[in-house]
Amino acid sequence: MAHYFVGDIQGCFDELKLLLAKVDFNPAKDELWAVGDLVARGHGSLQTLRYLKSLEGSAKVTLGNHDLHLLALHGKLKRANPKDNLAELLAADDVSNLIDWLRQQPLVQTLPSHNIIMTHAGVPPQWDLTTLQTEALAVSNALKENDYLNSLIAKMYTEAPDLWDSKSKGLPRLRYCINALTRMRYLHPDGSLDFGCKKPIKDKNSGLTPWFEFDSELKDNHTLVFGHWAALMGVTQQDNVLALDTGCCWGEYMTLWHAETNEKIIQQKLK
Ligand SMILES: Nc1ncnc2c1ncn2[C@@H]1O[C@H](COP(=O)(O)OP(=O)(O)OP(=O)(O)OP(=O)(O)OC[C@H]2O[C@@H](n3cnc4c(N)ncnc43)[C@H](O)[C@@H]2O)[C@@H](O)[C@H]1O
Numbered sequence: 083m084a085h086y087f088v089g090d091i092q093g094c095f096d097e098l099k100l101l102l103a104k105v106d107f108n109p110a111k112d113e114l115w116a117v118g119d120l121v122a123r124g125h126g127s128l129q130t131l132r133y134l135k136s137l138e139g140s141a142k143v144t145l146g147n148h149d150l151h152l153l154a155l156h157g158k159l160k161r162a163n164p165k166d167n168l169a170e171l172l173a174a175d176d177v178s179n180l181i182d183w184l185r186q187q188p189l190v191q192t193l194p195s196h197n198i199i200m201t202h203a204g205v206p207p208q209w210d211l212t213t214l215q216t217e218a219l220a221v222s223n224a225l226k227e228n229d230y231l232n233s234l235i236a237k238m239y240t241e242a243p244d245l246w247d248s249k250s251k252g253l254p255r256l257r258y259c260i261n262a263l264t265r266m267r268y269l270h271p272d273g274s275l276d277f278g279c280k281k282p283i284k285d286k287n288s289g290l291t292p293w294f295e296f297d298s299e300l301k302d303n304h305t306l307v308f309g310h311w312a313a314l315m316g317v318t319q320q321d322n323v324l325a326l327d328t329g330c331c332w333g334e335y336m337t338l339w340h341a342e343t344n345e346k347i348i349q350q351k352l353k
Pocket residue numbers: 147148150151163238239240241260261280281282310311312313314315329332
């Protein structure tokens with residue numbers, strides 16, 4: 083049995099299928115772990131969701147910012163960005179089933195046998211494993227509620243709070259978790275989230291530090307797998323912090339990591 087972790091798919095379904103063919107992926111015995119941002123800019127968002135849903139227990143997914151945004155688009159809370167290719171998905175006969183499947187997916191997945199934690203953007207350095215799981219579960223529970231659109235999705239589009247406060251409650255607490263687990267890249271010296279800078283580390287604004295360069299208990303004891311930050315192009319300079327978004331939707335390539343062999347297999351974006 084093999085565990086394969088794939089970076090941001092962003093609707094690049096043809097590239098995903100080519101990658102899986104390269105490793106002879108067999109859902110009867112292997113697992114595909116996807117870091118989120120399953121949909122958006124590629125032309126195969128509908129096929130991507132149908133395929134991952136069809137894998138049932140052989141697919142493990144964490145939600146990304148684009149996946150949460152899709153919930154808002156489907157709920158007519160936001161208008162689609164013309165740069166995204168979501169019209170086919172939003173018009174599909176089975177879109178409601180796919181959306182219901184998507185909102186059952188968590189913000190964190192763990193593989194205890196390998197000491198691996200997967201999230202879309204990363205894990206806040208202030209958190210231990212219990213906090214990570216508790217906070218992510220609170221968001222998942224809110225997404226499963228019947229009124230999730232009004233009670234959560236409509237209210238998530240804010241950069242506040244940007245700093246972890248263990249005493250916060252309710253919506254602000256959920257918002258911090260969403261912002262940290264699905265949108266984080268750089269942090270300010272006090273550990274607060276920066277939302278402005280998406281640049282590679284060599285070009286970053288002064289005073290900002292990538293979240294994974296802060297000391298953290300989780301990093302000491304686990305391999306952290308994430309996506310979200312295409313400008314990193316897979317480079318963190320830390321063996322146990324794996325950045326898997328290598329910008330397929332931006333014309334670069336998709337990366338699949340084989341956890342047992344530590345091999346990375348890539349597929350260039352098709353023309
Ligand atoms: N709570 C919430 N609050 C607010 N919004 C929420 C939200 N939840 C969901 N959303 C939604 O999230 C969506 C995305 O937000 P954005 O953050 O605006 O989208 P993006 O710039 O395209 O970032 P993306 O997430 O795709 O990251 P990537 O690294 O690939 O790309 C980032 C940049 O890196 C650049 N880049 C890519 N590869 C690079 C490379 N190799 N080198 C340098 N730059 C590169 C790209 O050009 C791109 O500009 C929006 O639709 C927004 O509405």
